[in-house]
Amino acid sequence: MDFENEEELKKIRLFIYKYGLKNSSIEDAEKNGIDATNVLLKYGSLSNLVEQLLAYERASFEQIFKDTDFENMNAIDILLIVGQEINKRFHYLSPGTTLGLKKQFPTIYEKHIQERLAYIYDKVKKNIEKGIAQKIYKKDISVEMMARLYISKLNEIHDPEIYPASEFTFSTVFSRLIDQFIRTNANEDGLQYYKQRKQLYTVLNFGH
Incomplete structure (x- = not known):
């Protein structure tokens, strides 16, 4: 992940998710260590800043797959590790935190979501495909259909009517x-493996 102002973007991102853009002030x-005037001068406009923040958001997620060698790993372990990393990197997010950005910058936000x-x-x-090849997922799964179904469910995460921000965190959902x-998707062998691994991951991460 190569962002020239990564630390600054982290700080701004946390600030926006805490206060929102609409209701926050200089x-x-x-108070949160951000020179608002300098930030706007640097990025040129609020829309450019938001575009950079969302690009950084995507890069932060994609970095999970760059930091870990998933090539020869079990398909279920991959999902468990990704879930752990999501919890570590996005624990402060709630499903409704980006709603303000969606309303204020619909075109930028929609591009971000689609990417x-x-x-x-x-x-x-x-x-x-990996799970089927490893014989831990059901062999008769429609890869296309299940992938699309997962994406449709994921798209619901940011709907505050389904997941109110006061009740759900992004990592939990x-x-x-x-x-x-x-x-x-898992067959009997996969489910048994999942139960064992999930218990192990829970124990290893207890208190974290």
Whole structure:
């Protein structure tokens, strides 16, 4: 991940998810260590800043697959590791936190969503194909249909009517989607493996 102002973008991102853009002020930004005037001068406009923030959001997710060698790994372990990393990197997000950005910058937000879902769709298809080849997923699965179904469920995460921000975190909902995905696609051997590995991951991460 190569962002010249990565630390600054991290700080701005946390600020926006805490306060939102619409209801925040320059004073709020300064209290959180952000020079709002300097930031706007650097990025030229608020829309350019938001575009950079969302690009950084996508890159942060994609970095998970660059940091870990998934090539020869079990398909179920891959999903469990991705779920863990999502929890670590996006624990502060709630499903409704980007709703303000969607309303204020619909074109930029829609482009962000489409690029993110296209990336995830490709990874999900490969995971299903890997699981079938490893004989831990059901052999009669429609790869295309199950990948599309997962993406449709993932797209619901940011709907505040389905997942109110006060009740759900992004990482919790994402973990539940992974759980449902594995239970739907795994055969008996896969389910047994999943139960054992899930218990192990829970123990290893207890207290973290």
